[in-house]
Amino acid sequence: MPPDIRPGDGMTGEPRLRRLSPTELDDGQRAVYDAVAGGRRARGPQVFPLVDDDGGLVGPFNAFLLQPRLGFALQALGAAVRYETALTDRAREIAILVTAVAADAAFEWYAHEALGRHVGLTADELTALRTGSFDALADETERVVAATVHALCVRGDLDDDEYRRATGALGEPGVFELLTLAGYYLTLALQLRVFRVS
Missing domain, CATH: 1.20.1290.10 (AhpD-like)
Known part of the structure; x- marks a missing residue:
């Protein structure tokens, strides 16, 4: 049977990535940031935050900034599987x-x-x-x-x-x-x- 997961399960240790502030992003990172924080995800129902109180991307999205070309493609794929399929x-x-x-x-x-x-x-x-x-x-x-x-x-x-x-x-x-x-x-x-x- 699958595990009964809760936030924080499955991992040990402190977060390994520093959350990047919007003020320190280069142009490529800014394009990824804008696509996530200002794209279709931001226009849908906001049942969980995309950014923290300081404007940094939360969840998996902060890691996308490490390699903006790949991060941008990955966020675009995520938007497609969320909004462009025939699945209900x-x-x-x-x-x-x-x-x-x-x-x-x-x-x-x-x-x-x-x-x-x-x-x-x-x-x-x-x-x-x-x-x-x-x-x-x-x-x-x-x-x-x-x-x-x-x-x-x-x-x-x-x-x-x-x-x-x-x-x-x-x-x-x-x-x-x-x-x-x-x-x-x-x-x-x-x-x-x-x-x-x-």
Whole structure:
């Protein structure tokens, strides 16, 4: 069963990156900062902060400033998997939350639990996702999304039955979207863990 993660779990030690202030950014870093803090994420529901009280980027985004060309591309991919897929809002948040549990990514859980509640996930559904009880989800497509992402995160593959079930529910384009979303959030989970971001 997936772990029962809480903010701060899965990591030991102090944060390894200093949070950069907006006043010390070069032009490339500023482009990344503006894309995150002033882009589509900032226009959506603000259920968790993108910046701290001093204006520094929180969560995974501060690390994006280390290498602005890659950070800019990564934030653009994140915006695409959040806003440009055919997945419903609920299915997207289910996929992200399942990834967060499998990767023991406490910050991802914290941020996307709030977004999940915003798009209608109930406390019971969140508990089901946290504990791997995907059959508790009422919607078949959402059950498929959860089980597919779990398999991807745990085994890095789908067997033939899982692939048929996923393509039957989502189509091949939808499976591609789900693969990309899971890969993106697994990448963030790795960065959050290594840089000790809580």
